[in-house]
Amino acid sequence: MEIKVSLIISVFNGEKYLRECLDSVIRQTLKEIEVICLNDGSTDKSKEILAEYSKDSRFKIINQENIGLGASRNKGMELAKGEYIAFLDADDWLVDNALETAYNEAKNKNTDITMFQMINYKENTGEEKKNDWFNLDKFDKRFKDTVFNYQQTKEFLFHLSVSACQKIYKRSYLERINAKFPEGIYFEDAPFFFNIWLRANRISIIKEYLYYRRSHENSITAKCDEKFFDVIPSGEEFFKIFVETGNYEIYKEELINFAINAYRLTLNSITEDAVEEFYKRSKRQFKKIVNSPYIEDFKKYMSKGNQDTFNNVLNSKDYEEFKKLNVNSKGNF
Known part of the structure; x- marks a missing residue:
């Protein structure tokens, strides 16, 4: 057959x-x-x-x-x-x-x-x-x-x-x-x-x-918990795909905001027992971006809200300070 x-x-x-x-x-x-x-x-x-x-x-x-x-x-x-x-x-x-x-x-x-x-x-x-x-x-x-x-x-x-x-x-x-x-x-x-x-x-x-x-209640996306840590490696993977396929320059503004917006949404939605660890992982990833060839594009194309989240994560010494910075930020969630 x-x-x-x-x-x-x-x-x-x-x-x-x-x-x-x-x-x-x-x-x-x-x-x-x-x-x-x-x-x-x-x-x-x-x-x-x-x-x-x-x-x-x-x-x-x-x-x-x-x-x-x-x-x-x-x-x-x-x-x-x-x-x-x-x-x-x-x-x-x-x-x-x-x-x-x-x-x-x-x-x-x-x-x-x-x-x-x-x-x-x-x-x-x-x-x-x-x-x-x-x-x-x-x-x-x-x-x-x-x-x-x-x-x-x-x-x-x-x-x-x-x-x-x-x-x-x-x-x-x-x-x-x-x-x-x-x-x-x-x-x-x-x-x-x-x-x-x-x-x-x-x-x-x-x-x-x-x-x-x-x-349903057991769906992967039903609860925003530690599974959502993987928005970070997933984002890394698809960012590389845009570079490898020669599409980065064409889509960079949308791509950068799509990627950073995933952090904003997760920081806003993730469960209390997982948010501090996600914040730490976000900080490590944002430091990698700062040291990457793409940092000037990130600075140029990030929306105000995404830029505030990016800077507040980087500039805070811990999650508690990040929360205070974010509340005072015009680009709050």
Whole structure:
């Protein structure tokens, strides 16, 4: 059987929602698929649930020690044999025609990347919530039923969803650019996105909701805690990508503010038990920036609020002093 789409699902303690996720895969109207399920060291009943679905020959179950989402997805990509690759998180689900719709669009237009709409589903209320990012609202009528390249999205690049699950990718394209997720950190989607987007010559969009993203109390982004320390290495990774792809000069003002804004938001939102450590890590990173070749650009292009945060972190002797400086700063959160 020719495999049209390799669907990669990394599973870590996903028993609560896993059957709903996998049942949505079984219902897919596109049948020429392989489903690569990587059980990433789960300690719940995920392994047993996955075994039930292995009766379907299209499911390939890999049980492994915990290596993290980025490394797990990379392993899935190495194993993939499909013409196209897609990702599904184990607590989310697809609409029944999702893979067929995405594949047909990508195949007919010969795209490197095709992006579709996604809906947020709030577990505690049952509410379906749409937002500008997942709606693809930045793509106006110019992008309807056409193929474009990354340069045509310059004006709104930093307002696009970085979610790896919101797209389908030509496997030969990912292999050609050696696309990988950073391993051992959270927020791996952002570096992956900028890497694949800034090299793509053929992109299309589908203004159709194909994916449901479940928001619940155990979601990675549900609680801003020590996991958010990884906005620092994630930011380092995607900053390097702009330099390596020759796009730094083009995007530097937006890039610098996008990067520093992540620190501002995290300092404002992170839990009390983690904020002091995040402040210390931020200070170390800002000192690296001061000693980098890019410091003059940071000084020139940072917004007032980002500049205040940057200077207040650097100039304070500890977190308590930073809080006082920030309260008195015009660029306060």
